[in-house]
Amino acid sequence: xxxxxxxxxxxxxxxxxxxxxxxxxxxxxxxxxxxxxxxxxxxxxxxxxxxxxxxxxxxxxxxxxxxxxxxxxxxxxxxxxxxxxxxxxxxxxxxxxxxxxxxxxxxxxxxxxxxxxxxxxxxxxxxxxxxxxxxxxxxxxxxxxxxxxxxxxxxxxxxxxxxxxxxxxxxxxxxxxxxxxxxxxxxxxxxxxxxxxxxxxxxxxxxxxxxxxxxx
Amino acid sequence: xxxxxxxxxxxxxxxxxxxxxxxxxxxxxxxxxxxxxxxxxxxxxxxxxxxxxxxxxxxxxxxxxxxxxxxxxxxxxxxxxxxxxxxxxxxxxxxxxxxxxxxxxxxxxxxxxxxxxxxxxxxxxxxxxxxxxxxxxxxxxxxxxxxxxxxxxxxxxxxxxxxxxxxxxxxxxxxxxxxxxxxxxxxxxxxxxxxxxxxxxxxxxxxxxxxxxxxxxxxxxxxxxxxxxxxxxxxxxxxxxxxxxxxxxxxxxxxxxxxxxxxxxxxxxxxxxxxxxxxxxxxxxxx
Numbered sequence: 001x002x003x004x005x006x007x008x009x010x011x012x013x014x015x016x017x018x019x020x021x022x023x024x025x026x027x028x029x030x031x032x033x034x035x036x037x038x039x040x041x042x043x044x045x046x047x048x049x050x051x052x053x054x055x056x057x058x059x060x061x062x063x064x065x066x067x068x069x070x071x072x073x074x075x076x077x078x079x080x081x082x083x084x085x086x087x088x089x090x091x092x093x094x095x096x097x098x099x100x101x102x103x104x105x106x107x108x109x110x111x112x113x114x115x116x117x118x119x120x121x122x123x124x125x126x127x128x129x130x131x132x133x134x135x136x137x138x139x140x141x142x143x144x145x146x147x148x149x150x151x152x153x154x155x156x157x158x159x160x161x162x163x164x165x166x167x168x169x170x171x172x173x174x175x176x177x178x179x180x181x182x183x184x185x186x187x188x189x190x191x192x193x194x195x196x197x198x199x200x201x202x203x204x205x206x207x208x209x210x211x212x213x214x215x216x
Numbered sequence: 217x218x219x220x221x222x223x224x225x226x227x228x229x230x231x232x233x234x235x236x237x238x239x240x241x242x243x244x245x246x247x248x249x250x251x252x253x254x255x256x257x258x259x260x261x262x263x264x265x266x267x268x269x270x271x272x273x274x275x276x277x278x279x280x281x282x283x284x285x286x287x288x289x290x291x292x293x294x295x296x297x298x299x300x301x302x303x304x305x306x307x308x309x310x311x312x313x314x315x316x317x318x319x320x321x322x323x324x325x326x327x328x329x330x331x332x333x334x335x336x337x338x339x340x341x342x343x344x345x346x347x348x349x350x351x352x353x354x355x356x357x358x359x360x361x362x363x364x365x366x367x368x369x370x371x372x373x374x375x376x377x378x379x380x381x382x383x384x385x386x387x388x389x390x391x392x393x394x395x396x397x398x399x400x401x402x403x404x405x406x407x408x409x410x411x412x413x414x415x416x417x418x419x420x421x422x423x424x425x426x427x428x429x430x431x432x433x434x435x436x437x438x439x440x441x442x443x444x445x446x447x448x449x450x451x452x453x454x455x456x457x458x459x460x461x462x463x464x465x466x467x468x469x470x471x472x473x474x475x476x477x478x479x480x481x482x483x484x485x486x487x488x489x490x491x492x493x494x495x496x497x498x499x500x501x502x503x
Contacts, residue, residue, distance in 0.1 A: 044401075047401075047405050048404075048405070049401050049404065049405070068404070069401075069404040069405045070404060070405070070406070070407045070408060070409065072405070074405055075405070076401075076402055076405040078398050078401070078402060080398065082396070082398035082399045082401070082402045083399065084399050084403075084417055085399075085421065086420050086421070095403070095406055096406040096407050099406060099407045099408055099412065100407055143402070143406070144402075144405075144406075146406075147406075147407075
């Protein structure tokens with residue numbers, strides 16, 4: 001579950017004021033808003049990459065407002081995926097596990113599971129250079145899901161993809177959501193993504209977030 | 217819009233208003249590029265001219281004789297050693313400094329930026345003088361009691377370091393500025409500490425910038441003359457480095473020897489440049 005209470009973020013002349021919303025556990029929320037409305041800023045704050053000036057953030061019932069990103073248990077897929085240029089896909093999927101010094105066998109097992117779920121088994125030894133847009137998003141998703149986070153945060157994951165790939169990704173995101181049982185916050189400016197995927201639709205406007213009826 | 221006298225009945229676009237004709241032939245583009253290239257060629261000609269002048273004033277036998285002189289041999293190895301040391305120290309400071317300057321904002325950052333540029337802008341002689349005065353202060357004297365610095369070899373390294381480091385920091389800052397910050401942020405959400413994010417994600421990307429910074433620092437150290445002269449002195453077989461040799465030979469009117477040593481420095485610098493280019497580009501698929 002994701003809950004923000006009275007969250008205010010200031011960045012230069014831009015501000016989000018007194019933002020309050022809740023995404024119940026295991027629901028798929030789509031956050032919509034115009035470019036520059038603060039969607040990425042909000043996601044960064046939820047991940048702990050940006051400090052909040054006021055308010056509290058609850059993830060899975062815990063107050064994480066003061067916690068470092070590493071301690072929040074969020075899976076983050078940024079815009080442009082942010083893959084590590086010098087690591088193989090296998091190293092991406094196992095990154096979070098290697099940091100925690102999991103035994104090699106367990107890492108291999110989890111990497112295999114993720115590769116199967118995301119259909120990237122044939123890419124494991126490849127590096128990010130030369131991967132297609134869809135493949136890059138799958139790797140980024142796999143990297144974020146490795147530790148089974150309770151909260152998954154996606155920043156415009158489908159905006160760089162063509163129609164056909166996007167259709168494949170809808171199915172993929174649905175199966176990922178079902179398998180991981182995470183609470184998902186998916187940011188986009190594309191209404192059809194909201195229609196296809198969302199249980200809840202939120203809109204960010206003038207520094208405020210409010211619920212919108214899905215399918216609107 | 218119909219044109220008078222046009223019997224085809226097909227409308228034509230109106231003729232463009234009178235004025236500058238469009239550059240229709242590739243000639244204009246070729247002239248433009250030609251003009252730019254000629255400036256490049258001019259500077260290249262100056263550089264080649266300088267090298268040729270040096271080479272012409274000396275001969276192979278002069279260079280060999282210089283290479284056999286024990287004073288110049290000492291100066292050569294001292295130069296090599298001190299430049300390498302000051303480069304290592306410069307990188308040791310520049311990598312973290314460049315990273316902090318690139319990734320973090322803090323109050324007074326502008327002041328820090330300006331201070332870091334000062335060794336680049338200040339005349340090198342002034343840096344030497346400042347070092348000399350610094351080591352006359354109580355703090356400096358305390359350090360000298362532990363190990364002599366002024367007019368000794370450590371002074372050479374310190375003088376070189378003060379200037380070379382400024383260039384290295386600038387280079388590393390630009391390097392980290394060009395490395396996107398998102399992957400490091402993702403690494404943090406995946407469980408990395410800042411330290412792990414730096415070593416595992418940011419630093420591997422900075423390799424080429426590191427090589428550039430090292431080359432710059434080394435080359436700068438090799439040529440550093442003013443501060444070395446003032447702070448370390450020009451004692452033969454003690455603190456004489458190759459630029460000092462050139463100065464000393466010039467001051468006794470021995471221009472052939474000065475030119476010979478200068479050519480030695482050009483060759484040494486050229487080899488270093490070549491090596492670092494090779495190592496810097498290997499693994500990137502470019503060679």
